[in-house]
Amino acid sequence: MASQIKRLFIGRPMKSNAIEGEKLGKLKALAVLSSDALSSVAYGTEQILLVLMTIGISAIWYSIPISFAVLGLLLILILSYRQTIKAYPAGGGAYIVAKDNLGTATGLLAGGSLLVDYILTVAVSSSAGTDAIVSAFPSLHDDRVWIALTMIGFLTLMNLRGVTESASVLAIPVYLFVVVVFILIGAGVYRYLTGQMVSHITPGADGALSGISLFLLLKAFSSGCSALTGVEAVSNAVPHFREPASRNAIATLVMMGLLLGSMFLGISLLAYGYGIVPAEQSTVISQIAESVFGRGVLYYIIQGSTALILFLAANTAYSAFPLLAFMLAKDKFMPRAFMARGDRLGFSNGILFLGLLSAALIVSFGGNTVSLIPLYAVGVFIPFTLSQLGMMIRWIRLKPKGWFSKFVMNTIGMLTTLLITLIFIVTKFSQVWIVFIFLPVVIWIFYRINRHYANIADELRIQLDIDKPITSQGTIIVPVAGITRVVMNSISYARSLTDQVVAVYVGFNDEDIECMERKWAEWNPGVRLIVLRSSYRSVIRPLLKFIETVEWKTGNSGQITVLIPQFITKSWWHNLLHNQTSLLLRAHLFYQKDVVVATVPFHLKK
């Protein structure tokens, strides 16, 4: 039953060698990997305006130079990551690059912040997508959490089905979003230039803004940098690309940069030109669309595709998180379970883990995870910086032809992202301080896991030429509660394996014990019966004591086996009718004694 339901949702299991067909072409890759970056357009401008609004409406003018600064940063990042992809064709995520060049600890710092960040991506993106829907349909406001959770559930299922199929489904809305945003920008600019639109605010920069400080401008700039989250996705996913993987990845990265840059700039300019300020009930994009088209069909298409691409942005994390978890698991810093490929060749455990954690975030923040955007952005810029630093060290170390210009490029990238990280920390400390608690904890967990695996490997390692199996005579103990077919089966089985078989009976009163001894003698199964008396009505304690006695007698020479019969009932509720002593006994023996527990099934037919 369970497996049929699983098949319905997940699909048929796929053979391991089917993995090559699952790889991504450029256009599909753009859809899968760029939705995170492109969707940032939906909130990037708004984040800048929110900070500037704290100064006053005339400060809005500053959004224009800030947007150009963000654009410049985007250019630097694209150029830097182009070099990373070339240098790491097997996948150049910040974890790999940092570990490779800066050592394991730095790699784990980058990897840890990325992992946390992917979870935030899913939560923030699905909340922002829900905001877009709620802007269009305010009556849905109370269902925010459910809308976000439904989308997370849907994405989790799609990703469990496998990456290509989900890419096919997801490509359409990504391109739809790109097209409608360009239509919006085109129509908006046309209306502005033809004077059909009058701005509500006086275009500023009149020098009257005495209250504005460098601090607030930097804060607004760093807020705008949240539009750049997701740029790193391509470099992490190089092995997902069809051959030639590096070239395809770089082409995808450049395409993404062009789209993101022009859309972000367009929206920022329109917002300024139309004099739009952030509002509680309606997002900036929603306001622009309403100003340009009114609340008509086009407005709803824009809101719908914005919502869709935000939900798909979450999908980027669904490609990136499991892959990074796999790499960390391969290096023994995360549980081995993250290395297993599921029926459809995706890393199912990573996908499920990501889905559950982000859903938990949505629930605990009541769908208001948009407040996590600063945290999310700082979590991205830490690995950005480390990755650039790693590349710098790499150029110095390897010194390939023309390395110096590449070194300079990465140095510029590193310094810029470091600067932004610092700006984030200084200007938004109250929102990002938790990173300084959380990241050390994550890294500590990585090391604990690693040490555990290393210890186990030590314990389990044997020398093939020296360590060989040794046989020894063991004892089989058969606890019996009466003389039944189950007992007969167990004794038959035990006697087939060894002659040293002991049956043990635990009696609660003299009558029972006497009766049992008499019947046993009559039956005479060729096995000695040991009778234990329990004054406390417990079967387990006397049995454990008896096993201790046998252990003491046999010393270390022979392995003790305890044979436990287990009823396999025909229907689940029948289990309620049998004292589950055997389960309890097994658990006790497991954790307290070094004995083999052999469970002899007795399949009840009725």
Place this chain on the structure above:
Amino acid sequence: MASQIKRLFIGRPMKSNAIEGEKLGKLKALAVLSSDALSSVAYGTEQILLVLMTIGISAIWYSIPISFAVLGLLLILILSYRQTIKAYPAGGGAYIVAKDNLGTATGLLAGGSLLVDYILTVAVSSSAGTDAIVSAFPSLHDDRVWIALTMIGFLTLMNLRGVTESASVLAIPVYLFVVVVFILIGAGVYRYLTGQMVSHITPGADGALSGISLFLLLKAFSSGCSALTGVEAVSNAVPHFREPASRNAIATLVMMGLLLGSMFLGISLLAYGYGIVPAEQSTVISQIAESVFGRGVLYYIIQGSTALILFLAANTAYSAFPLLAFMLAKDKFMPRAFMARGDRLGFSNGILFLGLLSAALIVSFGGNTVSLIPLYAVGVFIPFTLSQLGMMIRWIRLKPKGWFSKFVMNTIGMLTTLLITLIFIVTKFSQVWIVFIFLPVVIWIFYRINRHYANIADELRIQLDIDKPITSQGTIIVPVAGITRVVMNSISYARSLTDQVVAVYVGFNDEDIECMERKWAEWNPGVRLIVLRSSYRSVIRPLLKFIETVEWKTGNSGQITVLIPQFITKSWWHNLLHNQTSLLLRAHLFYQKDVVVATVPFHLKK
């Protein structure tokens, strides 16, 4: 840890032969067994008045003759049950008496309705007790559910500790209640006679009550009979009494009848004399106490002891339910688990089951289970009737000396309780119809359980002289994932038991398989390695298929054993770091194959 917490709350385990010391003397028995009956005083009068109020305030007069009728019924019940206790010194609950004389089906009908009733007792009594508290402290109104649940939790713990200790704790409030009610009645009567109290309503019976019908009078009478719930408790619990059990039980029964009768009559008369009518915010007893003493210290003592005895009424069910469940389990109509005595010699499972179910009722009715009183009363009168009928048949069957007068006594009892049951059903059908659905279901479950146990007994029974253990050569299969100390241990163990050992390796790709085969040859442990190739990355499916092949080869001649190594980690979280394939494999093998699963523990030291 868990066992230390258990010990703190429950106490040291007790030896089985300590049970004699746990038995009840008369005064303690009166405390434990009569609280249900005595506490009915808290709501019996109110139930009558509630019905009469639907006619009009002048109908209140009828509460006096109705109270006397209830008193007469009490007398009949006491006399009848006196005979039952004498005839069934080993415990004459309705289940036993009905089963013994009227056949199993009728016994189960009585037993089933009593079981359900005990659960209702706990729920109704703790709700009514909460009402008494809330009457005194109206600000606690919103905490009703928590107050009731706390009391149920407390009672469950006390009963898990054992019956004598709880009797000692419980005797004080029962006697306190009796004393304060008599003080209340005495003071009330004195004030009434000295004319310090003026009734608010005109004492009626002026013939002007044209609206009053026989139907409503009967309804009011049957409502008053709810004051008699709990009378049967003594007869169920005869084996709990100290020797001479029957005589002690009868003495207790009579004492209880006297107390109950005089208290009930006193409250009814006072309520009439003081012209009290039921109110939403304050119980009848609370109003009487307020009229007599004002809201002083005595008022709060009365409310407090009313609340206490109501909570203790629930305790009656804690003695009766587990004992009845034990009897039903002994006759194989309920799961065997209800037969086990816990550390403190109580039937722990019955106590816990009762606590959980009544807590669930409290939660689902939001603490308003007082509305269940009619259901609760009809559930008591069904077994009352059946028990009397059983006694009648018994007298006819056995015909001891002087049987006829006893027969007449029980006939009167039977007819009266039957009549009341019918009145209940006719006048309160809308509140009690669910009984006609619920009881058949409970009885059907009893029979299903019984049939299951009978089937199993058939399947398990062997003939001692014919069926003997037979030995046969079996095969041990050792799944291996590599060459480690764990594998070496498992193979050593398997080889100690038999020569037919096969190691099985499931590989996912050619490299792994080749590497494994090479290393195995190098190690050469004296056991053949079978390699299976899995294209679907599943270990379990190829293994199940392989076992099928072995089964097919060996036929029915030898038992197959699968050896599964299991890491026992030092700390719980380490378990997260190991793929729990062995658990999954064990579950699959259990339910799908007839193989012995032997778990070889490997205790990790680090």
